[in-house]
Amino acid sequence: MFNHENLKKRIDLYAMTTFGGEFKQLLDSEKYVVLSKAMMENIVPYWNDSRKETEGMKKAYYLSSEYLLGRFLTNNLIAMDTKDDVKRMLEEMGVDYNEIEESEEDPALGNGGLGRLAACFLDSAATLGYPMDGYGIRYDFGLFKQKIVDGEQVEVADNWTKYGDPWGIRKVSEIVRVTFKGSEIYAVPYDYAVIGYGKKLINTLRLWKAESLEEFDFRAFNDQKYDQAVKAKNDAENIAKVLYPNDSYEEGKKLRLKQQYFFVSASLQDMIRKFKKKDIGLEKFPQFHSIQLNDTHPAVAIPELMRLLTRKEGLGWDEAWAITTATFAYTNHTLLAEALEQWPERYYQELIPQVYDVITKINSMLLEDLRKKGIHDHDLSRYEIIHNGNIRMAWMSIYGSKSINGVARLHTDLLINKELNYWYKLYPEKFNNKTNGITQRRWLLQSNPELSELVTELLGSEEWITDLKKLKDLGKYTNDDEVMERFLDIKGTKKQQLAEYIKQEEGEDIDPDSLFDIQIKRLHEYKRQLLNAFHILYLYYEIKENPEKNTVPRTFIFGAKAAPGYVRAKAIIKFINDIAGLVKNDPLMKGRLKIVFVQNYRVSYAEKLFPAADLSEQISTAGKEASGTGNMKFMLNGAPTIGTYDGANIEIVEEAGEENNYIFGLRVEDIEEIKDTYNPEAIYQNNPKLRRVMDTLIDGTFEDQDGAYRELHNSLLYGAHWHRADNYFILKDFDEYRKTQEKVDIDYRDRLGWARKCWLNMSNSGKFSSDRTIEQYAQDIWNIDKI
Template sequence: MDKKSFVEKFTGRLPRDIKSATPQQLHDALGKTVMEMFAEHWSNARQEHLSKRRGAYLSMEFLVGRAVYNNLLVLGIYDEVDAAFKELGLDLADLEEIEDAALGNGGLGRLAACFLDSAATLGLPLDGYGIRYKYGLFKQSIVDGFQREDIDDWTKYGDPWSVRCDEDTVLIEYSGQTVKAVPYDMPVFGFRTENVGTLRLWQAEPVKEFDFDVFNKQDYLEASKEKIFAEDISRVLYPNDDTDEGKKLRLKQQYFFSCASLTDIIRKHKARYGTLDNLADYISVQLNDTHPVISIPELIRQLVDNEGYTFEKALEMAKRIFNYTNHTVMQEALEKWRTDLVEELLPRIYAIIIQINEALMADMYSANVPREKTDRIKIIKGDLIHMADMACYASSHINGVAEIHTQILKDTVLSDWFSLYPQRFRNETNGITQRRWIALCNRELSAYITELLGDDNWINDLDRLKELAKYADDENVLRRFIDIKQAKKQQLADFIKAHDGIDIDAESVFDIQIKRLHEYKRQLLNAFSILWIYYGIKDGSIKDFKSTTFIFGAKSAPGYRRAKAIIKFINEVGRVVSEDPDTRDLIKVVFVQNYNVSYAEKLVAAADISEQISTAGTEASGTGNMKLMLNGAVTLGTYDGANIEIVQEAGEENNYIFGARVEELEKIVPEYDSRSVFAGDDMIRRVVSSLIDGIVSDGGSGDFRELYMALLDGASWHAPDHYYLLGDIRDYVETKLRCIGDYSADRIAFARRQWLNMCNAGKFSSDRTIADYAENIWGIR
């Protein structure tokens, strides 16, 4: 980077009094300067991608977070820009105020962002397509222990990392309504390479631009209605779909970005090759979960209606082009659309889905597949369209995202499809980008790794961390590692004080659970365990307990009553332990506000213990577990998702595994009686009864009582304690106490476990994952 030229361009975009510039002005000037500097690289990379077989990653979520620091890092100019800021009397840390691009709500969207980072770094022609939501997920605050939501206007001050591309606008047609899909492109810079990927996000706008000042009242009302209809489509991520209107809006969103993305792909291909006959030779489309599966009938529609192909040829092409990633074993998350909704909104798409279903039936009958199996896998069952079944039928490859998850898909969820097409199934264990998740978020540890290895090439080859295992018994190395961990803990403590107004002891154990709030992730089990420890300290059964800070970060879907009740319960437990003089110095519970990617960067670097406690068989993979492992945390978790592969890599002796395993639950669940467990264990009964005995308060909402009844009596849609909290809790508490006790008894021995987790995290690089997708699924180089 030409520092003088950079400073001139950067300062030229700032107010004359540079020190008066707001963080938003600094961010805008910096972003535009960097984008200008690397515009040629991006332009060249776009053309390079179009000249060869390429991949397109379709996802409803891209949780990219804050772009500025990551872009400076991967472009190799972080330190130079930091120095330039200092010379100007500015502080790069001021950009912490810049909003995250929270265009996702969890691992699905963050995975998509990591994949684009890895593809760009590996020089692979992969580009992303999604929706440019006007508002991010939501801003969360905690008021009296309850979650409160506010709009997240992430582009309020603009976004210098996005480029509007009006020339590529696409018209999207619904029944009786047409809207524009306007693309905004974000560059995805590769680390130490001139390759740049593109994340194209579509924004919905009305077809006509109206001057609202000159229209009469009727015209004004009609124009306003059209504008609202269009802009609603890309206004928010995952609208509440409890009503038909909410369901329609969600379906509109899925069709909107799928149609726009496929139109974009076809346009570019025809412009280069003049024909679509070879489309499947040059493009591979990955469907990230079931949200973009509407792309299958949409591609067929475009090929048949616009390009003159027969349905049979179009279906054959679709089967070669599409691939499907399954992210869940939860039946409720395998999307199903009512036929009447699809027919009302997208009549032509519904007609094509019927044809796809008939083609499937014909294939099954010609292959003599038993009628009962055919009935189980057909796409239209009664009045529901099963999107996962359509994806399995019309895809080249189907993959799970961890070894155990893929096996569960083969054995249960998609077993019929596996018996028909075993060659289509693959496992692709998820990964994380080490650029953001250690090189950026833990610069102190990264510098020490570089010092020990002699160079920083490990940032592009995470397997090299294994070379550091030889230092596991070097006390000097471990003490330096402990010092770095302590510095990150202090930084987090300082941030929590500034951000949330909560004082925490950086010398305490940091036990951290950060992930989307959902019953199967069992944040409630964690809260119960803290209350268990509290009662144990009070009655003397737990002695010599090391001061521990239990940190939670999570957002609940606004309409998810139980999840929001769990947030309140966690905060109530925190109140109880902090108000008691016997425990206030031993137990601290912190529920951080507005957990997002940027907050996660601070949390993963500071963690001692990583809580990964989902019921065995429910978490597809997890990626938070990988981020925490990479930064030197031990896993306290179940034998579930990628936890299994983590302990295979780092050793079960270096982690803390508890709870019933999948094969055990298969035998336990049919006979499981949570009330019997509750009645037979005094401490379990005492902890669970806190939901109704008055020790904590739900503010009169009745939500705690509902949680209590769900655990003991179930509900109309599930059995009692369907995520096995009571069955696992005693083993969990004992394992947690052993973990904290090990930290307290021998800090060096505990640091050794942490160190070996970091050393063995190489498998969990998204570089490995994406290279495998590229070679074995997409066929791109």
């Protein structure tokens, strides 16, 4: 039971002992730390009870290089069912909870969908009562904080712990050592509580911080060699300094490999150490552990577990391999060849030769197995883990795992029937699909309380919070005009809130009555933000030529970070911002078109963007987006999708109806049919409106000081040495995309008709809960039980 007085006393005590002042007098960021510390006193006893309750049970362990968690405070208060009580208590103290909430920095531990999926999975497992712990890296600065300066992305350090880290518990007693060639470092665990909704179960996310065995070389300092005195410390800490360090050069690539091995080795050592305390024999390790590899970043876990079992624990090779292959499962997140991770052999030889030796032995064993299966020698090269001087981590993951899953039905079909078909023929029993999902606790209950209240009222219970399929029952209100009006009022409220936030953060005025057309995701060419940008320019020129043309006012909102070394992606960001400036400075566009590129897109910003969207942009090249989860968040908040027949879009329109969404463009089979004869230059020459839009890249409409726009233009028409012309079929899909957008324009004018499309998307989104996904993993792959 919530006790106001006890919490107030703890708050006053922490305010004094942490910041030396009264709570009301502190900065909002300091109040956040104090309130969070006070709440941890409530959480830790439940957390310890959960550890005891799951002792002796088989657990799942999620290995992921990133976790895009979002803010802790509100999420944890909702899970503990104390948010309303805490808000009331703070009001009595004359303190605004919302200001404290906004002061919390997003933990800089992830980048895009991969990391956010990991966070949703942790939430779902704890809510459902499945014992599942996560392992990763406690980055000092994460990816980066993005600023837009003169239209260009500028990366600055994202010091997410600058006000403290009240949710992380440093476990010095459980430090492990990780060995690289010529050096050894500490992996220091920080534990974070993963609180299931309603406190059903609290699991643990353990993040490793890299620290030096030797903090300071006093002799070097005394000899006035000041840099040398802290070199070991700096070298160690660099490993966990940032997420995905720029790997344009070799040193960056090596640092990435060191990161991967660092957290994988620490995590496996941690698991083995804890398991050995049971004193029941390592051969039973798979009976208590199921380890999920979140893509290939942690794939080095397979040879590392073999090394630990054989060289540290003294098991025989065959026994260790049986344990390893019964323990690991691998999630494939991409069909892009460049994302199927490979490492030069020499990196392993230089950095972790003890693991390289194991990999060579695994590779030899694989080739021997293949020969036994009747694979001819001349075909062995396609399967080799070590091939042409590179180590293929996806191949390692397939061979060393009991399960390989894709993350949407189309994605898995493409893996089975095309990209990995020759592996599938060897191990058909390993392959399966697990369509991704999102947690409704974060993406509806927390981010859209207004719509959540309406849903609860209409359903007559809160069961949907843990069983999203209940939303199906909302379908009966589709033709209830009063309910549709209430839904539109809520959407209007969320749009107004977003407009105020964008004014505060970006200094831009946007019209809440305009159509909010939103594309928020990582910046990559296959996601085709460029197609969206071309369409906006097309609309601009159409209005210039036909000022009397009646179009629905639109606000186009982009949010995306480009990898620091991804030059072309950065050029696209600049191009979008140049278009925004062109439109903003043209009086004819006032009240008709507006473009905003929000800075530093992150979970807390997303929580405001998804509920306010009128239209969800999911326009990737068919066959390139493995699943997508942003598409599900838009759907859950009642926004139709304009998108290609790709990833989970296919399953979304199956659930909600294609008539309630806007599907366009080439499908996978169409691309397969035309790819060898495709001539984008002919489309360019024969489509003057597209040509006018494209030529803004080279005709002086926008300044192109470094030639990046011309390179972008040429890549579409002529390709580059590493890819064909218009590699992602932007020109081919342009006309159909703009025509589909014209249909959106017409449909949006029918206010209630549009509301029904939105409602049918939301009420049919139950399939896309990460609760459903986790149930499938738990039953089909991990074989774990609920508490």
